[in-house]
Amino acid sequence: MSKISKNTFYGKTLIESHAQHQSRVRELSSSIHDSEEAKIKRRRLLGPSEFWGEFWRQQEALLVADQGSSNSMHTFVLQYDEGYRKFIVAHPEIYWLVDESRPKDQRCSYEVIPDGSPCHLYFDLEFGKDLNPSSDGSKMTKTLIDVFCAHFLEHWGFPCRRSEVLSLDSTTDVKFSRHLVFRVKNVMFKNNKHAGRFVKTICSNIRQSLLLDNATRSAVDNILSRFHKEDLAELFINTTKGKELFVDEGVYTRNRHFRIYKSTKLGKNSHLTVSDDSEYILSTTYTNKELGLFLDSLISYVPSTKNLILLEYQDKNSVDAIKYSKECLSQRRVYVRAEKKIESPYPDIDKFILDIVKPGKIREVKLLNNSVLLYAFIDHRYCANIGRPHKSNGVYWVVDLNNKVAFQKCYDHDCAGFKSAPRELPEKICFEMDKETDILLSSVPDPQDCSLCQTDNFVALEDDDLELANIDLP
Template structure:
C-alpha cells in the first residue's frame, strides 16, 4: 500500500473511531437534506422574482444625452408606463433617463441628498394634472403670508373646477410641496381630482392664465360691479385676492409663475433640489392632501402623486379641454388623444434657414453657441433657438435655466433677442441692423427668396409685434418651441 493511501486509511479509521459510524451517517443525511432544502428555496425565490417582473413595473432603464431620443424611447414603451426624467450632475451636465416611475424612485431615493437634482419632463401633448409654481422674494414682501395665499389660490381654482366642469375639488385633493428658503417662498401644487386630468399642458396653461387674468380684472372694478365682472371671484373677499399680488423688481405681480406651461417642460420632483442649493421639495406643513390608500409605501405614493403627467391607469379617465371661457369641454380618454404628442416628438427640426448668410450672422453673435432650430414664420420672420447659449441682454449675463431666442425680421431687416424667462416677459433687445450685403440681396431678390420658402413652414402670425409678445400666448407656435432647458 502506498504512503498516501495508508494515511487516508488511518485518517478514516481514526474518524470512524472518534465520531462513531452512526453519527457520521446521520451527519451525511443532514448535509444531503440541507442541500435539498437550499435548492428548493432558491427555486422558490427565482419564481418570486420572475413573478414580480411579470406583474410589477418594467425594470428598463435608459440613459440618453438628447431629450428628443429619450422622449421617443418613452413614447415607444409599453402602455403609459415609461416616463422621462432629467438628472443634473454637479459637474454641470445632465442626462435624460427613461424608466418606470417606481424604478426611478428606488434609484433616486438611494442617492446622497445633495445629488438628488431630478426633474420630470412633461411631454408635449400628453395628459397632465393641473399644476402650479408659486414664489416670491421674502425681502420685498416681509408681510406676505405664503401659506394663506396658497390656500386662497387653491380655493379659487377649485371653485372654477366645479363651475366649468362640475367636478368637486377640495384642498385635500391638492398636493402642496414646499422648497421655501430664507430668501424665497416657493411652492409646487399638483391637483389630483379623481379620474380627471387636462388634455395637455397647453389647455392647462390657457386655463391658469385665463383665471389669473380674471383675478387682475376683478381688482380693477368697484365692489358693486364685481358680481357682473366674474361671479366666482365675487364670492372671495377683495382683500384675499389682493394679497395674491407681491412686489417684484418690475412692480406688483401675481405670485403665480405663468411661464411653466411650455412644451416639454422640466418640473422638479419630490425630494429633489435645484443644483447647488439645499432646497428639497417636501410636503408643506399646511398641506391638507390625503394620500391615496392604494399606496402601501407612503414616500413612493407621494412621489408618484407629485408627477404631473404620470398615468397609472386610463380607465374612466376624463380629459379637460380649455380653449377660452366660451370653449370648455371634457372628453373621455382614448389612445387617439396621444396622437398629437407622437407627432410632436417625431417632428424633425431644421438647423438651417433658406438664408445661409443670415444663419452665419446669427452664429457670429451667439458663438460658441450653435443653432438648435430655425423656424420660418409666414414670409418674413425667422426665429432661432440655440444650444450652449443663454446670454440675455436684459440681465447682462446667461440665464441659469431658461433659454433665449433671436428674431430676424426680413421686412425691417433687423435682428433682436428675446427671452423665455418669465421675469423677462416683454423684453426686446436693441435691434441690430442686418449687414449691408444681406440687405442688398434681400432687396434685390426678395420675390425669389420669399417664394422659395416651403408652405409647410408657414405660421399664421405675421406682425413682428406679435412675435415680440408670443411668450404670453399659449396657443402660439413660438410659445411651444422645444426649449434647451426650461426647468422649475
C-alpha cells in the same frame, strides 16, 4: 498522546443524525432560494419594464419613450457636475428605485413634460422673503387652490378639493417655494398648453378683478367675486419690478422640465418634500408611501387611460371635456432633430443668428405672417437683461423682416416684456431681401398646409407664440 477519532468521540448515532440535519438544511435553503428566485421572476414578469436608456439629446430620449408603450416609459433629466444634464428614459417606478439610492446632494432630477401629452394641472409658486416679510405663503397657497378648484367646478363640473392637490415644498431662508399638482380623479388636461391658457386666464382675471369695484367684479369673473378682495390681494408679492402674482406663468412651455419629489436644484439643499400644511390624501393603491407620493407628483404620468377625461381650454367661452383615446396620444408632437443643419427659408439670416449665439445651435425656426422669424436654441441661454445665461429657462431671438432688425427675448417670467437692443441685419442680407422680396415671400409655405412646416428643421408658429414676438405686425 494518541489521536481520538471523530466516530469514537461523538458516536456513530450522533454523527448520522448530524449528517441528516445538514442534508435537511441544504434542502430547505435550496427550496427557499428557488422560491425567492421564482418571486423575483414573477415580479419582473408582472411588474414594470426594467428598461433604462441614457441620452445626451432630449429629442432622442423623447422619441425612444414615445416608441414604447403609451403609458409606461417616461423621460427624466438628471443634472450633475457643473449643470450638465443627461436624459434618461425609464419606467417611473424603476427611476424612483434608482433615484432614491443616490446620495441626497446628487438627487437633482426633473421630469420632462412632453409637448402634446396629457398632464395634470400644475403650479410653481415662489417669492423672495426679504421683499415680502409679512407674506403668508401657506395662506396664499390655500387661497390659490380654492380659486382654481372653484373654476374647475364652474367650467367642467368636476368637483375639486384641497385633498386632491399635492403640495410640495422647497422653501429656504431666502425664498418661499411650492409646487402644486392637481390630482382630480380620472381628469387631466389635454396638454400643458391648455393648462397654461387656463392658468394665465385666471391670473389675468385676478389682476383685473382687483381694479374693479364690487358691483362690476362679477362681470369679469363671477367666481372671483365670491372671494374677498383682501384675500386675492394677498396673492401679490413685491419684486424688483413691482407687484406681481406669486404664480410663475412661464412653466407651461414645450417639453418643460419640472423638478420631481425629493429632488433639489444642483448645489442647493432645497429638496421637494410634502408641505406641512398639505391636505392631500394619498391613494391606498400604493403599499410604498414614498413611491406613491413620487408617482402622484409626476405631471404627465398616465398609469391608466381607463375612463380618463381630457380637459380643453381655449378661453372661458370655449371649454370642453373629451374622453381619452389613442388619437389624443397620436397628436403628441415629439421634436426629433436629425443630425443636419437647421435652416429657415432665409439661410443668410440663419448664419447671422448663429454668429451671435455661438457656440449655441439653432433648435427650431418659426415663421409668423411671413414677416417675423423666431429662433430657439440648444446650448445658448445668455440673456442681455441679466448679463449672464439663465439657469433653467431658455432665450430666443426675433427677426423682424419688415424692419430688418433682430433682438433677443426670453421665456423667463422675470424677464417678461424685455427686448434687447435691436441689431440691424447686415447690408448684404437687406440688399438680397429687397431684390428678391417677391420671390422669397411667395416661396414661403402656408403654415396651415405645407410639407416644409412639418419637417424637423422648420416649425410654423402657433397662436400661443404670437405674444412671444411682441412687435407691431402688419
